Amino acid sequence: MPLKFNVIVAAAAVLMAAGASAQDMQVVKIGHVAPVSGSQANQGKDNENGARMAIEDLNAQGITIGGKKIKFELLAEDDAADPKQGTAVAQKLCDAKVNGVIGHLNSGTTIPASAIYSNCGIPMITPSATNPSLTQQPGVKGVFRLLANDDALGAGLALHAANNLKLKKVAIIDDRTAYGRGVAEVFKKTAAARGIQIVDEQATTDKATDFMSILTAIKSKGPDGVFYGGMAPQAGPMLRQMEQLGLSNVKFFGGDGICTAKLPELAASAKTLGNVVCAEGGASLEKMPSGKAWRARYDAKFPGQFEIYSPYVYDATMVLVDAMKRADSTDPKVYTAKLYDTTYKGVTANVGFEKDGELKNPAMTLYVYKDGKKVPLN
Secondary structure, eight states: OHHHHHHHHHHHHHHHHHHHHHHHEEEEEEEEEEOOSSTTHHHHHHHHHHHHHHHHHHHHTTOEETTEEEEEEEEEEEOTTOHHHHHHHHHHHHHTTOSEEEEOSSHHHHHHHHHHHHHHTOOEEESSOOOGGGGGOTTOOSEEESSOOHHHHHHHHHHIIIIISOOOEEEEEEOSSHHHHHHHHHHHHHHHHTTOEEEEEEEOOTTOOOOHHHHHHHHTTOOSEEEEESOHHHHHHHHHHHHHTTOTTSEEEEOTTTOOTTHHHHTTTOGGGGGEEEEESSOOGGGSTTHHHHHHHHHHHSTTOOOSSHHHHHHHHHHHHHHHHHHTOOOHHHHHHHHTTOOEEOSSSEEOBOTTSOBSSOOOEEEEEETTEEEEOO
């Protein structure tokens, strides 16, 4: 009897300990949104991969916040690069009571979604949306950006066109999205101020694939450069069609939306690929504090899937959790204030934010394509 009694007591103790352990475990939900369907799915999946890698690394650390062991859980959603779907997904994450959000990829989805997150009291960090107006919305709070905005990208490209390439006449095309229009407008303003003549302005959509009529009109104006405000799935066919129309000596500029590893494939290795100059709002991987080592880990987990923004997504997730740790709370109402005090040594940069949520001292890198590969100019 005493032995049986001891066994029962021991079993009860084990159950009580297990119960206490479960009670001390808190699940913290991190939302992530990007287009993982549609023409931009490759970039969206790359972003999501960065988030999954960060969540895995965080859970391996055995983090304790507020006296409880934390298990991080990723709630990944698809906005298909569509503003309406983006706002629907934002409300879904609010209803799920996520503790923070990383995303969205596009400015056109991020801007309307940010107002919803603000109303819900949930902070968000975008790793890729670059329209400057995102952080300037009246009454919208808790919005942060982890890379340079279009003011830097568009201006940097225009200055390169004027100062380094000595171009005289440029045509501009944009895809009518918040991102495409925004970066094109900055390029136009800076280029004109530097004496470059804007000989034509055309518009398309982020779903188009046929640009022959637009490019034919542009060809008649004799530009020595074309700026495209839009994404790679359109830039690729545009480069092919420029070659077909005999525009093989015309420089082709674009922001981070076209600056992907997949552009050579999308352009079917057209000769015009060699005329591309694109800009990203951050340092090249080679110049990032931990870029090369991080990329090696990423490629081992997700071979052949790297595009642009996954290291920024990774850092954004880490920065969100760093604020929770410093606040000793996972409650957005408590830890959001700590985001403004961030001093985090990340993969992409030493991260800190201005009062409006913009990244302090953002880098900007120009790229070209040589032998089918994207290489940094600076």
